[in-house]
Amino acid sequence: MKFYISATGIKKVTISNPGVGIGKGGGGCASLAARRFSGRSLLLLLLLLAIVLPFIFVRFAFLVLESASVCDSPLDCMGLRLFRGGDTSLKITEELTRALVEETDQDGNGRGKKGSLESFDDLVKEMTLKRRDIRAFASVTKKMLLQMERKVQSAKHHELVYWHLASHGIPKCLHCLSLRLTEEYSVNAMARTRLPPPEFVSRLTDPSFHHIVILTDNVLAASVVISSTVQNALNPEKFVFHIVTDKKTYTPMHAWFAINSASSSVVEVKGLHQYDWPQEVNFNVKEMLEIHRLIWRRHYQNLRDSDYSFVEGTHEQSLQALNPSCLALLNHLRIYIPKLFPDLNKIVLLDDDVVVQRDLSSLWETDLNGKVVGAVVDSWCGNNCCPGRKYRDYFNFSHHLISSNLLEDDCAWLSGMNVFDLKAWRQTNITEAYSTWLRLSVSSGLQLWQPGALPPTLLAFRGFTQSLDPSWHVAGLGSRSVESPEDILKSAAVLHFSGPAKPWLEISNPEVRSLWYQHVNSSNIFVRKCKIIN
Numbered sequence: 001m002k003f004y005i006s007a008t009g010i011k012k013v014t015i016s017n018p019g020v021g022i023g024k025g026g027g028g029c030a031s032l033a034a035r036r037f038s039g040r041s042l043l044l045l046l047l048l049l050a051i052v053l054p055f056i057f058v059r060f061a062f063l064v065l066e067s068a069s070v071c072d073s074p075l076d077c078m079g080l081r082l083f084r085g086g087d088t089s090l091k092i093t094e095e096l097t098r099a100l101v102e103e104t105d106q107d108g109n110g111r112g113k114k115g116s117l118e119s120f121d122d123l124v125k126e127m128t129l130k131r132r133d134i135r136a137f138a139s140v141t142k143k144m145l146l147q148m149e150r151k152v153q154s155a156k157h158h159e160l161v162y163w164h165l166a167s168h169g170i171p172k173c174l175h176c177l178s179l180r181l182t183e184e185y186s187v188n189a190m191a192r193t194r195l196p197p198p199e200f201v202s203r204l205t206d207p208s209f210h211h212i213v214i215l216t217d218n219v220l221a222a223s224v225v226i227s228s229t230v231q232n233a234l235n236p237e238k239f240v241f242h243i244v245t246d247k248k249t250y251t252p253m254h255a256w257f258a259i260n261s262a263s264s265s266v267v268e269v270k271g272l273h274q275y276d277w278p279q280e281v282n283f284n285v286k287e288m289l290e291i292h293r294l295i296w297r298r299h300y301q302n303l304r305d306s307d308y309s310f311v312e313g314t315h316e317q318s319l320q321a322l323n324p325s326c327l328a329l330l331n332h333l334r335i336y337i338p339k340l341f342p343d344l345n346k347i348v349l350l351d352d353d354v355v356v357q358r359d360l361s362s363l364w365e366t367d368l369n370g371k372v373v374g375a376v377v378d379s380w381c382g383n384n385c386c387p388g389r390k391y392r393d394y395f396n397f398s399h400h401l402i403s404s405n406l407l408e409d410d411c412a413w414l415s416g417m418n419v420f421d422l423k424a425w426r427q428t429n430i431t432e433a434y435s436t437w438l439r440l441s442v443s444s445g446l447q448l449w450q451p452g453a454l455p456p457t458l459l460a461f462r463g464f465t466q467s468l469d470p471s472w473h474v475a476g477l478g479s480r481s482v483e484s485p486e487d488i489l490k491s492a493a494v495l496h497f498s499g500p501a502k503p504w505l506e507i508s509n510p511e512v513r514s515l516w517y518q519h520v521n522s523s524n525i526f527v528r529k530c531k532i533i534n
Contacts, residue, residue, distance in 0.1 A: 163480070164319040166507050167500030174504065176530035177219060181252035184259070184526075191255035196266045203266050205343040209240045210364050213337065215330040216352035217249040219256050220504060220520065220532065228356040228519040230263050235361065237264040242347075244340060246330065247273040260521060272329070281339060284435060288332055291438045296326055296451040320500060321451040332453045334415075335434045335460070338422045345423040350494070351416040353478065353502055355516050358493040363419050363472075371466040372428060374419035376473040377411050380488045386411035394455045396447055401440060405459065412458050413465050417473040417494040434460035477512045478502055489515070504532075 185191045196204070203209050212229065216222050222243055230236045241262065245253050250271035257267045277285075299321055325331055333340065334349065341347065348363050350356075368374050379386050391397075392408035437456045441448045449455035474484050474492035478499030482489075489495065495515060501508045503516035522533050 161319065163507060164322070164500050167502065167505060168324055169505075171504060171506070173530045173532045174218070174220060177526055177532065178249070178252040180526045180529065181219065181255040185251045185255040188255075188259075191258050193258045195254060195258055195269050200266045203240050204242070204268055206240075207345055209266075210238050210361060211240050211242060211341075211344050211347045212360075213242045213244065213341065213347050213349050214352060215244045215333060215349075217246050217253075217328075217330060218352050218504075219249065219252050220527075221352035221502075222253065223256060223260070223521060224516060224519045225350055225352060225354060225356070226257075226262050226265070226267065227521065229350075229360065230265050231519070232356055232359055233265075233361065234359045236262075238361065239265040241265060241267045242341065243267065243269045244330070244333070245269065245271055247271050250274075260524065272333075275340070277339065281336065285329075285333070285336070288335075288435065288438060289327070289329060291442055292332060292451065292453070293327055295441065295446045295449075296321070298446045299451050323500065326451045326453070334453065335431055335457065337420060338425050338431070341422065345421070347420050347422060349418045349420060351496065351498075353497040354416055355495045355497075355519060356493065357490075357495060360493065366419055366466075366468070368419065368421050368424070368466040370424065372421055372425045372430060372464040373413075373461055374466045374468050375413035375415070376417075376470050376475075377413045377465070377467045378470055379411075380470050380474060380484060389414070391458070394452075394458065395449045399444060399448055401444060402448055405462070412454070413461075413467075414473050414475050414496070414498075415454055415457070416475060416496040416498060419468070428464065430460050430464060477509065477515075480509070482509055482512055 181191070214222055214225055226241050229239065229241075233239055243253060243257075250269065250273070254269045257269055261267075303322070337347070337349070346364055348360060363374070366374055377386070389412045390408065391406045391410050391412055394412060395402045395406060395408070397403045397406075397408045434456055437448075437459045441456070471491055472493045473496060474488060474494070475496040475498040476483065477489075477495055478497040478501045480499075480501065484492075489512070495512070497503050497508070497512075497516065503513050517533065520533060521527055527533065
């Protein structure tokens, strides 16, 4: 082999091989090798392009779609964005945020407009067909979200209203019980026997016994109150129960306790039609009921005019005030207890929606320090802790008559389990003060307090209340959610199902309903026939 290199530079190199001719044979092998090399390279190149081109196509497609909404022209956004996607996302986020803020500023009332889309599918169709930009997307999305939010709030509001309306009804099983007991009273001589028996009549006015007063027209509820009290009493023979009911309920109430005696305790059932009150008392009672009816009607009309719209935090009180029990005569007669029982000096008043879990005997030994009523003021959660029953929850403090007599952050005492010193009561003007406040309410346009017997009672007893230990009375078990801890419920002497969800209603809280139903006489034939216990 020989090399020939020209002297002027490396411009030409000639290689000769003497052993091999430079004929057709040698040139044909070199040409074949070159062709083989070119075909292999082309195959690899095509394979590489087949892999890379789809990714490039997809990337360009995304860039074009993004730039359609972010940039003025798709070409403006190409540049380096082919390999820098993070900037695009940031720009889209900033643009979307700016559009939402501008849309909020333009629509300051926070309400969507008519014609806004109903679903996400509608939103996608709107954006696809009309090729909206990001500002239009933000506007339509905001309107749709606001409309959905209003629908959710409206549904919650209606659910609350319907829940309260459900509390106004009387279950079919309670109607059944009253009808069957009324029938039993007419056909069974035992159901008409005297209550109490003649040998126990002297106990009705004996101050050495523990007298409990219950004002109710609910037979089943009265039976639970008495049954739970007797079961937890250390000396049940010391208790005397005075049930005051209306004329309609007197017959089934009498039949129940004549057939189902309360162990060794004494039970008296008396109807309002059996009282012989002076004409003055009758006039005052009628005036009282008429004023309460006017207050209730005004409150109802205001809610109706506002389409049942409430200020935040006032839903429960506003709706609960519409309960027909606010107009019930038996609820308003508490202010006349000294006249109902002129021969008694000290009593315990129990509502018909309570359950007794401890012996109550020590209540008659409680020193009221010259006050008229003993009641729980502070709840289990501490001093001045009374959620939902501060004075501001009952009264209108924008009126000077209220703001000058009460402090809105003070706690209202609990009704439902109270000790009354009737002897001390008769020496005060509490009943007269109650009537005076009712007349002031009328002259003030019926704007002093919400409907119900409790607000004027709180005013009339101002300065005559003695606080009891919170463990005597735990209330609020008739609300939608029970806030009291389990250990507090177990240790309480009296559990009060205050609120709309009474334990005999289907809307009652299942977590605490069993505390009441365990005292229902499930072996009674009328309870079984009326399917009171499933």
